[in-house]
Amino acid sequence: MRHLIDPTDLTVEETERIVALAEDIIANRAKYRESCKGKKLATLFYEPSTRTRLSFTSAMLELGGEVIGFSDASSSSVSKGETVADTVRVIRCFADIIAMRHFKEGAPLVASQYAGIPVINAGDGSHAHPTQTLTDLLTIKREKGRFDHLTIGFCGDLKFGRTVHSLIKALSRYEGIRVMLIAPEELRLPDYMLQEMRSASKLEFREVRTMEEVMPELDILYMTRVQKERFLDEEEFDRVKDSFVLDPGKLRTARPDMIVLHPLPRVNEITREVDNDPRAAYFRQVENGKFVRMALIYTLLRWADENRPFARIPVFGEEYVVNGMTCSNPRCISATEDVDQLFRRAADGVCRCAYCEAKAR
Structure with a gap:
């Protein structure tokens, strides 16, 4: 049974096949309209979500399948104390595939051990968000035409930013990737991620304090929100906050073909004026998310059908x-x-x- 819990659960070749399938879906949407007819997706969202949950729902409906599930943990049996393991053992009786977002890190991995059907991690705490990574990769492919020999700046909350952690892992498998880490000291990338980057022979990285230091070098600027609530000292937040707000002035030194990505939602880290810049790709990025999730659902269901009967439960891989x-x-x-x-x-x-x-x- 194949799941997507971490971006590296897919090989480079499998990742590229899913991205290529998403591109084919974009070009031939009618071809896939009934491809998941009779299948059900369960969306188990234990914390709030707009883009990811609606993207999964839209993806399954466009494939001709159906969607069940919940968007609030308080409306499920978790409010009565039911565990993740028990929840997914129940859900497998009603669905063919699960997309789970959970506030506890590692919950989707637990689900994958007990579900007996494919489980997709739709975000677990501040740990990982692999389908956002697939979304980012599809966007990079469509905007830049390649995954290798790119310089990407990650700006903002790198400590708790699960989208950042996941995309760095995925890109570290390609040649010629340079990563610029733009963050205040309080929101630096976690030590375990820095250690992984040091051991990745294909990856070069540098930590800086302002985006202006590296803007002319970037092919991609990946913005995230600097979260005021993470600072113990409000004065410290006030001191650094403007260094991590992208406005037209900061884009003056950027390359004409650089793109700006953001997993959204944004608050004030990208000014509204930037939306009109052709390099602003974050709303195109949102639409790509639906197509790559269509490709992922389609692929995981095909792999599941090819490998029945289900493996024993629990499964430790x-x-x-x-x-x-x-x-x-x-x-x-x-x-x-x-x-x-x-x-x-x-x-x-x-x-x-x-x-x-x-x-x-």
């Missing part, structure tokens, strides 16, 4: 270190639900939680 350790992350699903404490030993010898990648303790 690799070797894990299990020796009485616990995860150090209070936002991890393992901190609040009765799940197996699973850890992977990284190349540097550090044991990291399989659900959220935090260090073991």
Whole structure:
């Protein structure tokens, strides 16, 4: 059974096939109109979402399938204390594929172990957002024509930005990728991500404090919101906030063919005047999300049909270190639900939680 929990669950070749399929869907939408007829997608959204949930819904409907699920955890049995594992074992009786967004990091991985049907991670806490990564990759392909030999600047909240973490992982597998990390000290990329980037032989990266330092070098500027609530000192936030607001003035030194991406929603980190610049690709990016999710749903359902009967449940897909350790992350699903404490030993010898990648303790 194949799932999409992390961007690297797909090989480079599989990722590119899904992107190519999305491009074919864009060019031949009528060809796929009934391709998932008789199939049901369950959207299990434990936290608020606009673009991602509606994108999945629209994608399945355009493929001729049906959609069930919930958009608020309080309207589900989770309000009665039901676990993720039990929820998905129930949902598999009604649906063929699941898209899950959860506020606890690692919840979709737990779901994939018990569901018996394909599970798509639609965002888990601040950990990962692989379908946004596919959306970003499709946008990059359509706008820039390639995935390699690109310089991309990630700006804003890099510490809690799951879209940033996922896209860096995906791009690190291509040649000639240079990453510029533009963030205040309080919102730097997490240490585990920096360690992964140091060990990625194909990736070059640099940390800077303002976008002006690197703007002329960029092929892509990936904006995210600087979150005021993450700062303990409001004066510190006031000091740095304007450094991370994109306006026409900051674009003066940018290349004519640079593109601006943003996973949305935005607050004030991109001024309204930038919307009229042809380099602003973030609303085109939203539409691409529907097409790449159509391609993903179509692909996972085909793979599931080819590999029936379902594997045993629970399913643990690799070797894990299990020796009485616990995860150090209070936002991890393992901190609040009765799940197996699973850890992977990284190349540097550090044991990291399989659900959220935090260090073991």
